[in-house]
Amino acid sequence: MATLSQLLELPDLGLKLLQSGPGDPELSWVSITELLGLAEYLEGGEIIMTTGLTLGADDPGWLDFVAGLSRARVAAIGFGVGVNHDTVPTPLLRAASTYRVALFEIPLPVPFIAVSKAVAGLLRSDELRAARSALQVQLRLLDSARGSQDPAEVLASIAQATGRQLALVSGKDRVLASTQGFQSDGAELVALNTEGTLHLAIAGSGPLTPEGSSVIAAGAMALGFSVRSDRASDRAERERWELLTGRILSGALPAATAEVLAPGVRLPRTLRAVAVQGSPEDISGWRGEPRLGLDRLIGSTEELAGGLARAWQIVDGSAPEAALTRIAQHGLDAVVGRAVAATALPMSVRSAAGRLGDLPGRSSLYVEPRRAQTIWADRDAPFLEAVLGLGASPEHGAIALSREVLGPLAATGPNRKASTEPDRELLCETLGALFASDGQRGPAAAALGIHRNTLRDRIARIERLTGRSLASAADRAELWFALRADELA
Known part of the structure; x- marks a missing residue:
């Protein structure tokens, strides 16, 4: 100046x-x-x-x-x-x-004209300095489109050069990233894609200099390039993320592998596995939204009986609210697994899987007004959590008792050795189906896709291996608690 x-x-x-x-x-x-x-x-x-x-x-x-x-x-x-x-x-x-x-x-x-020329020279020099500074910012922003700079960092660079508050907005009002203090009221929108589903929102007062306008234009170009290259709607890109997510959820790969596909983005301290369920159309609409960074950790869609579909997503364990809001906005139900360290995601998956039976069926999708349901595996059963002492050492009393009750059906024995029963998982699944159907064998057999005689044979094996009878209410209660402890611990 x-x-x-x-x-x-x-x-x-x-x-x-x-x-x-x-x-x-x-x-x-x-x-x-x-x-x-x-x-x-x-x-x-x-x-x-x-x-x-x-x-x-x-x-x-x-x-x-x-x-x-x-x-x-x-x-x-x-x-x-x-x-x-x-x-x-x-x-x-x-x-x-x-x-x-x-x-x-x-x-x-x-003469006065000498003073006028001197002022003009100072203004011209100031304009050149501003132009050079703006050009440097533009080059950095355009370079970021080819690199791995996070959109939030791009927005911060634009804000620093222009004094404006900015946000990357999907749809009408879904904020994907923003600068601190951004307020959407009166913000100007700049489209970043031809579909008009992604915008750069610019808020602030006062006139914008030509240099500031050029910086915003360069920033919009950089964000447009970045988002188009990062969009999970691209089939090949989405398939890579689906494959990676599935392997992380199963424990075949460490969660840190995600940083390979999203350089510059770091995993949060804790993660949660979220099961998302609803109609195939709603699941597809939710998946097709523009996504950035670790928000793309979504597994493949699984078709369920009754016209339902389900997919799993990995979210920030301490701040899952933004992801859950997006799920609910599409009318989808969710089960949120326990918050765990990145190395223990399969435990979060098991905790969420244990509550899937509590989700409403297909008929609930047609109820008006439709209210998406969210179940928290670690919040909606505080009594069970306390009784089982989840998070305690493997030698905790409840966990040790569950091993004693399940016997060969427990995942690990007292010495932490894996079960040697070859059909352990099959029999545990059968036991879970019986509990889910309130002990009714016909619905349990249908849910498992087996004949009632096959179910009867499995029940006989379960009773023989555990020494408990499913005809006894006390034995059923012990088996249910033991199975839940084994799944979650």
Whole structure:
């Protein structure tokens, strides 16, 4: 920015400051006048040069002249001596002091045009500096489109260069990333894709400089390139994320592998597995939204009986609310697994899987008004959590008792060795189906896709291996608690 002090420091002009104003005012332009009522034609920041042709040395009109310029917020008054007045009039000095308007003397033989050219040169240099700075920001932003810079970092770079608050918005009002303090009220939207589903929202007041406009244009281009290359709707890209998510959820790959597909994005300290369920159409709409970073950790869609579909997503364990809001906005139900360390995601999957039977069926999708249901595996059963002592050591009493009850059907024995029963998982699934069907064998056999005689044989094996009878209410209660403890612990 060009300032008054820079002008006064130019040695060739010999300007002399007689009265300082508040601070070091920025210069916007320069004007020569002998008029008294010039204030209404000014915008602020101008230097007004005069020789005092219309006012005498002791004329009280100097006070009104300076008062008007003060209201117009001029940068300074330049008075040329040796033309109409040999010295700067005393009333002008007093008025400048009263209204705190900067006043400097222009000596002979310095012409006013020399001062005008000097101001123009300072403004031109300032514009060149701003242009160079804006160009550097634009280059960084465009480079980020080819690299791995996170959209939030791109928004921060634009905000720093323009003083605006910005956000990356999907659909009407879903904020994917934003700068601190962003408010959507009155924000201007710039489309980033041809479908009009993704926008750069710009909020802030005051005029935007040409350099600021160019920075925003470059930032919009960078975000557009980045989002188009990152969109999970791209089939090949989505398939890679689906495959990766499935392997992470099963424990075949560590969760940190996700950072390979999203360089620059770091895993949160804890993660949760979320089972998302609803109609295939709603699942498809939810999956097709533009996604960034780890928000793309969604597994493949599984078709369920009764016209339902299900998919799994990995979310931030300590802040899953944004992901759950997006799920609910599509009318989808969800079961949220326990928050676990990145290395223990299969435990979160098991905790969520144990509550899938509590989700409503297909008929609930047609109930108006439709309210999506969210079940928290670690919040909706506090009594069970407390009784089982989840999170305790493997030698905790409840866990040890569950092993004793299940016997060969437990995942691990007292010495932490894996079960040697070859059909352990099959028999545990059968036991879970019986509990889910309230002990009714017909519905349990149908859910498992087996004949009732096959179910009867499996029940006989379960009772033989555990030493418990499913005809006994007490034994059934012990088996249910033991099975839940084994699944979650």
